[in-house]
Amino acid sequence: MEEHKVKIIEWPSGKARLDHFFNLDKPCPISIIFDDKPIQVKVNATEKEPLNVNMNMLLEAKKTIPLCIKICEPICATSNYNIGIRLFGQPFADIGVKGVTRLAPCKEEEPPQTTDCQTQDDCKAGTTAPSPYTKGKITYETVVGDTISWVAMLGPPVTTQIAIPNDGLRISFAATVQQVEVDIVNYGNPLMQIDAFSNNTLMLSTTEVIQNTRKRIFVSATTIDSIVIKGGKNEAALIEVCYTTTENVIKRSDLKQNISIITHKNK
Helix, strand or coil: CCCCCCCCCCCCCCCCCCCCCCCCCCCCCCCCCCCCCCCCCCCCCCCCCCCCCCCCCCCCCCCCCCCCCCCCCEEEEEEEEEEEEEEEEEEEEEEEEEEEEEECCCCCCCCCCEEEEECCCCCEEEEEEECEECCCCCCEEEECEEEEEEEEECCCCCEEEEECCCCEEEEEEEEEEEEEEEEECCCCCEEEEEEEECCCCCEEEEEEECCEEEEEEEEEEEEEEEEEEECCCCCEEEEEEEEEEECCCEEEEEEEEEEEEEEECCC
């Protein structure tokens, strides 16, 4: 087995040189801006005399450019030395430093995810509430109308669900999520549409067929802050909604150093 050792002897004291290269057979994108006032530019190009631009450009960096170094193999720095302290010509103490500092690329691990679910079992079928209605970290809102209704369309056992109006039921989350699961029952028009949004931008749209039964639907996107469920001709209801969030994880390199101090008693 071959052993490869890489050592950084000295870091350059001057600034790094930045070179730009462009392929000769491909055009280079160029933007021309006139700050003072608009200028009229007329460009003519014919088949015999096509537009041809040759330009040498000197680029000067006005600000510091951050440099990222990717570590392909671990770099280990081994420390093993002693520092002796003498007092009045006699040994007083020894300080020993021994250990290994290891710099290695972080393993791309999937951050832990948390899934929370919410049902309507604690609500009573046949009751209503003003829209929007907030329960925990989820807000329910009718797209058209100002009333949220609870129904009991599925059983036995009978469970309470939120009625899905044909014009749509919006479900908003307190924080952005990565995946949403909705459990829907439908006895009306079998076509149900689910749209996922992030900051009022449509991220995903899907149409599902649910006919006289219940179905669990998964909606995944980079970020989701709300979904809208439409269809069913006012004979569909939401049984359960689940959402998955990702936790932030801080990664760090290994640093292990042992420092020992030994004192000497003068006789």
